[in-house]
Amino acid sequence: MDDEQLPRQEPEDPRPQRVPAFNLPPVILVSLAVLVAVFALMNVPSWSDDTLNWIYFTFSFMPARYAFPLSQQGLEWLWTPVTYSLLHGGVEHIVFNSLWLMVFAAPVARRIGSARYVIFWILSSAASAFMHAALFWGDQTLLIGASGVVSALMGAACRFAFPVTDGRRVSMREAHLNPRLGILGALRSRTVVAYIVMWIAGNALVAFGITLAGDSSQPVAWDAHIGGFLFGFLLFALFDRHPRMEEQEAAPLDE
Template identity: 85%
Template sequence: MDDEQLPRPEPENPRPQQRAPAFNLPPAILASLAVLIVIFAVMNLPWWSDDTLNWIYFAFSFIPARYAFPLSQQGLEWLWTPVTYSLLHGGIEHIVFNSLWLMVFAAPVARRIGALRYVIFWIFSSAASAFLHAALYWGDQTLLIGASGVVSALMGAACRFAFPAMDSRRVSMRQAHLNPRLGILQSLRSRTVVAYIVMWVAGNALVAFGINLAGDSSQPVAWDAHIGGFLFGFLLFAPFDRQPPEEVREPLPLDE
């Protein structure tokens, strides 16, 4: 009688692969999105009168004309509006596009620098975007709203550590926060960074000439605030950065 041939057991994998979730945003980004969406929803409740909405926009939007006159002759709005304007949005397309870009480009920055530094970065980049806009439109009475300047700053910051790693196609954006920060000139040697900056500048140049590729084309776009934010993030990211520990600086390979 022949012996029964039992199947050979498969060796156990000592390091089972862990599949990362497809949608895994840092808590700071989720909190940012929640704040933007809640404010937008509250602002669009049906019971607000036009006078109340006008007061809210006046009190929390950035207006360059505020800084063309002595601050002692005004209220205190000049203190907080360089930041609060970034939390307001004028329409559904405006907030949807800013939220999408925020999810893409803010995630690696937030993972890298942590929630507290992310909030501080938001405050300073918002002010930098607003005051470049004010410098170009000094004394103008139009209202500036939206998080586009902050998003542009986060894009600029990502150019210092996240995008350069994509040159070799070995690193995903989910792991890019582990890369070392490059110097300004080093970043400009990256093919990915240069290609991105060229496309970004071209897109903003079209906006400057009235050609809006995305979002609500009926509303004017403060392309200059985008540039102010990007320059802030790209040139001044180092003081906000928190370098990853030496033992984890080497990014993980892409999942098969």
């Protein structure tokens, strides 16, 4: 009998594997860079009050713009449903939104890709703004911040990021590989429902003036958060590149 030559096994590298500190998709890094750049630009010391007021008026969302004939106004109504999401009022505001963006935008961007992520940002920003406008029709206050988009990303993540896969919980880094749950399937997941309940409770506190994080001196547009969350949760399938796994909805979840 001929001797069989076993494949040579390389010794394992005893050195620990290095994990990148920020393992984020490039489009998320670009998003964060844009937010920081806009914030830095808005805080240039040499800006006069008149210049800052013009910038806020020109790029913030204001419900009153849509309560009058658009033909009698400037063109701000075209871009402000999106550009307001790039503005922030203070350091706490942008830091809080950026942290949540890194957590929830990463799995969504990995799943749907950069181009669809940009489209998702634009449409979820508009959905959040017009939810705010519907409840405060004709109001002349200015809406700024990416919180509505962040809420939409949270809603989208509920459709795929929380399920139990093969009896184990997957990390957020691998969550984009999960099958997409249908709306009813997601609502049958105790993990998703618990998360939604906590999210609603947090926004309810904000609605009553109790701010859990961020700048408590500034009013928070909780209604825009709800508009964004509903957009992401209900319409995520329109952006998803992965087919829905029908058997996933029928399988028991979070047991």
